[in-house]
Amino acid sequence: MLKIDNLVVAYGGIEALKGINLEVEEGKIVTLVGANGAGKSTTLRSVVGLVKPKSGSITYNNIDLLNMKTQDIVKLGITLVPEGRRIFPNLTVLENLKLGAYFRKDTNEIKKDLEWVYSLFPILKERHWQMAGTLSGGEQQMLAVGRALMSKPKLLMMDEPSLGLAPIIVNELFNIIKEIHNQGVTILLIEQNANAALHIADIGYVIETGMIKIKGEGKELLNNDEVRKAYLGENVSN
């Protein structure tokens, strides 16, 4: 579905990605884990055209994404839930959701999707008239995910959705991610919370300073000594 080949991204001479390869198969949950500054966000931002790569290729169902504008990439069914939620605080909850469906013309389907989002996140329905800036952090993250779903994505990419959330809400969120996946949405998930991410992922990639270090099945990586030591904070010797 999504194929990244030998992608190099540089910010003013410093290479943030040094030629990474990554593949997301349709129907899978793929996760990209790694430390701060490893290049996780840059990878996702390149896919949606917010960052212009220096070299390499990104294709989606064999469509070259590199020279496309963000607004057109989104129309292909690729949506990014950006890091830090980035909801529109000056718009109501409902307006934020409607904006997610901005480019869609199928009014009736939009209504159905709105109901679906409301069923996933009942709190959003309750607060649909509120300014989004007044929501709590967890609710804002729900709104950011709901807003992304309103574009009817085939590939949903999430950048650190658990950042700054209480553990109980993180659990809830990961359950909802699984639920969304069950509805047939392919998911590419970036997480610092490697443990939670690898538990739900089919495939995991570990990225370190701009390079893919390890690739494997989610469960397999959970048991990988190197991963456990570096990302799961476990003492491997015992």
Add this chain to the structure above:
Amino acid sequence: MINMTWEMFLQHLANGISLGSLYALIAIGYTMVYGILRLINFAHGDIFMMATYFAFFGVFFGLPWYIAFPITIILTILLGMGVEIAAYRSLRDAPKISIMISAIGASFLIENLAIVIFGGRPKAFPTEELFTKVVYIGNISVQRLTFIIPIVTIILLVMLLYLINKTKTGMAMRAVSKDHETAKLMGVNIDRTISTTFGIGSALAAIGGIMWGLKFPQIQPLMGVMPGLKCFIAAVIGGIGNITGAVIGGFFLGVSEIMLVAIFQGLTGYRDAFAFIILILVLLFKPTGIMGEKISEKV
């Protein structure tokens, strides 16, 4: 010093309100562009000036006003969008100071082009009996225009607020004003949204320009400078970025300017300075303006 009858007061008030309405129309353009690009569009006053010339030449070449004025509005919209594409678009990711200097450059360019093309000598704006006819109410004599201007302004304001708050385009504009990148992720075409904003601001400046020409029927290439600055001040008074605020600021500035001159006739020469004194006071004591947003966000 204060020597004014009730009739005179009402007369001045009517004048102040109509001047304030014109300020309001132009101030909306400043505030909208600021809202979406965080840029003071210094060329806005000159776009207003160009509108008066478009109208002048339309009538000059024999078009009736009801054709000349709509053409004026269209040409002004194109000019406003053209300035954005030529002077601001390529600088969107550049430091703020670059785009500000570009705005000042665009302003000087338009002013000097106007001097070269139209000549520096003032021209008489064609007056239309329909608008300028004087009507008497009791002892007060006012031009019809004095009533038409505020009514037109209020109607345009209501239409604009509807567009911003109730339509999809308006929703996109509000989204872009907060976060360009995320708006792009929603599939919003940023360039088109910004273009629309400049178009709307320029249309309002054109309508303001036409009515300005009818009210003060003498036009010249630098006529946009002082109203431009004052309307920017009006936008700041109202809380820059806020449309209703810009209108309130415009009315406030127009009425107080006229009243100041009417009450303290010795201060007539300081009329223009007054606006700047208010600007300084606002910046000192309430930098967010009357309607300025107090942003409270949970993170």
